Amino acid sequence: MSCAWTHFPHEGDVGVQGFGADPAEAFANAARAMTAVLVPLDQITANEAVEITCEAPELEVLLVDWLNAVIYEMATRSMVFGDFRVVIDSNCLRATALGEPVEVVRHAPSVELKGATFTQLRVARQEDGRWLAQCVVDV
Amino acid sequence: MDRTTLEKLGPYAWRIPQTGSMRVPAVIYADEVLIDDMDTKVAEQITNVACLPGIVAAAYAMPDAHWGYGFPIGGVAAFDPDEGGVVSAGGVGFDISCGVRLLTTNLSRADIATQQEPFAHELSRTIPAGVGSRGRIELDEAEMAAMLAGGAAWAVAEGYGRNDDLERIEERGTMTGARPDLVSARALLRQRREMGTLGSGNHYLEVQSVAEIFDAEAARAFGLEVGQAVVMIHCGSRGLGHQIGTEYLREMALAAPAQGIVLPDRELACAPIDSELGQRYLGVLRAGVNCALANRQILTHLTRGVLERFFPGVRADLLYDVSHNTCKEETHVIDGRARRLFVHRKGATRSLGPDYPDLPPALTAIGQPVLIGGSMGTGSYVLVGDARSEAATLSSACHGAGRAMSRHEAARTWTGAGIQKELAARGIIVKSPSRRGIAEEAPGAYKSVERVVEVAERAGLARRVARLAPMICIKG
Numbered sequence: 001m002s003c004a005w006t007h008f009p010h011e012g013d014v015g016v017q018g019f020g021a022d023p024a025e026a027f028a029n030a031a032r033a034m035t036a037v038l039v040p041l042d043q044i045t046a047n048e049a050v051e052i053t054c055e056a057p058e059l060e061v062l063l064v065d066w067l068n069a070v071i072y073e074m075a076t077r078s079m080v081f082g083d084f085r086v087v088i089d090s091n092c093l094r095a096t097a098l099g100e101p102v103e104v105v106r107h108a109p110s111v112e113l114k115g116a117t118f119t120q121l122r123v124a125r126q127e128d129g130r131w132l133a134q135c136v137v138d139v
Numbered sequence: 140m141d142r143t144t145l146e147k148l149g150p151y152a153w154r155i156p157q158t159g160s161m162r163v164p165a166v167i168y169a170d171e172v173l174i175d176d177m178d179t180k181v182a183e184q185i186t187n188v189a190c191l192p193g194i195v196a197a198a199y200a201m202p203d204a205h206w207g208y209g210f211p212i213g214g215v216a217a218f219d220p221d222e223g224g225v226v227s228a229g230g231v232g233f234d235i236s237c238g239v240r241l242l243t244t245n246l247s248r249a250d251i252a253t254q255q256e257p258f259a260h261e262l263s264r265t266i267p268a269g270v271g272s273r274g275r276i277e278l279d280e281a282e283m284a285a286m287l288a289g290g291a292a293w294a295v296a297e298g299y300g301r302n303d304d305l306e307r308i309e310e311r312g313t314m315t316g317a318r319p320d321l322v323s324a325r326a327l328l329r330q331r332r333e334m335g336t337l338g339s340g341n342h343y344l345e346v347q348s349v350a351e352i353f354d355a356e357a358a359r360a361f362g363l364e365v366g367q368a369v370v371m372i373h374c375g376s377r378g379l380g381h382q383i384g385t386e387y388l389r390e391m392a393l394a395a396p397a398q399g400i401v402l403p404d405r406e407l408a409c410a411p412i413d414s415e416l417g418q419r420y421l422g423v424l425r426a427g428v429n430c431a432l433a434n435r436q437i438l439t440h441l442t443r444g445v446l447e448r449f450f451p452g453v454r455a456d457l458l459y460d461v462s463h464n465t466c467k468e469e470t471h472v473i474d475g476r477a478r479r480l481f482v483h484r485k486g487a488t489r490s491l492g493p494d495y496p497d498l499p500p501a502l503t504a505i506g507q508p509v510l511i512g513g514s515m516g517t518g519s520y521v522l523v524g525d526a527r528s529e530a531a532t533l534s535s536a537c538h539g540a541g542r543a544m545s546r547h548e549a550a551r552t553w554t555g556a557g558i559q560k561e562l563a564a565r566g567i568i569v570k571s572p573s574r575r576g577i578a579e580e581a582p583g584a585y586k587s588v589e590r591v592v593e594v595a596e597r598a599g600l601a602r603r604v605a606r607l608a609p610m611i612c613i614k615g
Binding site: 007009010011012013014037038057061064065068071072075076078102103104105107108109110111112114115116117118119121136138139 | 205208212232338340381385388392405545572573575615
């Protein structure tokens with residue numbers, strides 16, 4: 001079975017890739033790839049929900065907005081998220097991010113997420129029919 | 140990088156000729172080893188920078204340049220507002236005014252060694268570091284606005300530090316022209332718990348000792364001697380800067396077509412300096428710079444407190460504080476004419492030679508300290524600005540070693556515990572809340588800083604003054 005998300009190398013920062021049957025699933029998996037940079041996903045208990053909405057003029061910008069919204073909610077709520085439910089309708093995104101408050105000792109988060117960038121930004125259907133959502137995240 | 144696409148200007152400089160939509164050539168400072176190791180993406184990114192409106196002279200890449208986002212890390216470019224020049228949120232990045240400061244002390248390496256473990260422990264307890272750490276200072280709305288307008292001068296007035304610190308900080312500790320009133324509520328909220336915090340990743344506070352002196356006269360002027368203990372602090376504008384970067388990258392990228400700007404890469408998001416958006420970004424950017432200056436000043440105060448508890452009566456004087464992610468309005472002589480330019484340095488350090496009016500009086504005759512952070516297991520360097528850098532790079536030099544390996548690969552190659560043990564055997568104590576973070580920052584994941592500073596010296600950007608060896612590293 002193909003992977004749902006992965007990282008791709010970048011010299012200073014980190015590239016995140018999410019895959020899915022549609023853009024919404026690919027976006028959710030891109031967010032999983034991003035939060036896995038901080039903390040392994042199996043160490044995050046997804047028992048608190050935060051609602052996130054974004055809107056953008058195009059799908060690629062929506063991916064940047066979405067990842068930045070996740071970064072913002074984690075930073076201001078001192079939370080880590082491990083799971084995401086995403087719905088996209090005409091470049092409007094509604095999502096639920098599931099996670100828990102950061103516990104420094106237990107989670108030992110490795111690096112702070114500063115922002116999602118337009119570098120290597122791509123949202124597209126691939127030859128195998130699955131959707132790809134990717135960009136470089138500054139850490 | 141493929142050398143056949145470059146013109147060799149000399150042993151340490153290479154030119155990408157002006158072609159296509161480039162408005163100026165690009166120049167990369169590197170020797171043959173560094174240029175061969177440099178990612179092809181650096182050439183691609185610096186070429187894109189050379190296409191931006193109003194760019195002057197050339198787009199420059201420093202010897203430590205590596206693949207960034209928009210600009211390469213180690214990129215320098217100046218823009219003339221009178222020629223439609225732009226200010227670029229992508230040319231500054233998310234970590235606005237990330238920079239380095241160095242405190243010199245009257246302690247020796249031996250003094251630190253006698254109490255190295257408890258001193259390191261106390262520093263790690265006192266300096267909030269890492270994801271999820273909170274600063275001890277929470278500012279209300281009015282205090283936040285005053286901090287964003289006043290920078291390090293605000294911090295000193297609040298009791299965090301000494302008045303004589305200010306003359307050793309770029310802009311005397313306050314970037315003028317800040318517009319705290321334009322900073323978004325989201326950026327303010329993101330900063331609420333982050334004043335006086337170190338951050339994570341490659342940010343650190345290190346206790347180091349002076350291991351080697353290269354330039355005795357400059358070392359004397361800087362108050363450095365072999366065996367002396369010093370403290371280096373590397374961090375930036377924290378969540379506030381990250382949020383400003385996020386907001387303006389988006390706004391500038393989307394607004395560019397309407398401003399008549401063709402972006403070769405949307406990450407080079409920019410706006411004309413004289414536009415409403417350009418002016419608004421400059422005001423907010425300057426507030427971000429002040430946040431970084433205040434943050435490093437608070438960390439300095441916290442560090443002095445720990446030093447005083449362990450070594451009563453100790454002196455810890457600020458040698459200098461210099462940013463390496465910034466855009467500043469400066470005057471440079473181009474083709475014999477003094478021009479007011481907006482100089483972007485992204486992962487590059489200002490490097491003023493002697494006699495610049497911006498220098499503090501005690502350093503006017505010798506030049507500006509250029510502070511270069513290495514990895515936690517190798518050395519850091521103090522350089523001094525070389526007058527020739529004005530013609531070479533608009534008075535700019537390198538900022539660090541640059542990564543040789545991705546974080547992911549580093550975490551697969553090393554363990555945090557293994558790195559801590561290996562460094563402890565070499566007399567270096569590393570304290571961090573994250574073992575994985577330590578592995579990602581392993582010394583082997585970075586390029587050789589020695590070659591970078593040697594090339595910077597030979598290229599006439601900055602001269603080596605001293606090499607600093609780490610003793611204690613506090614990381615996020």
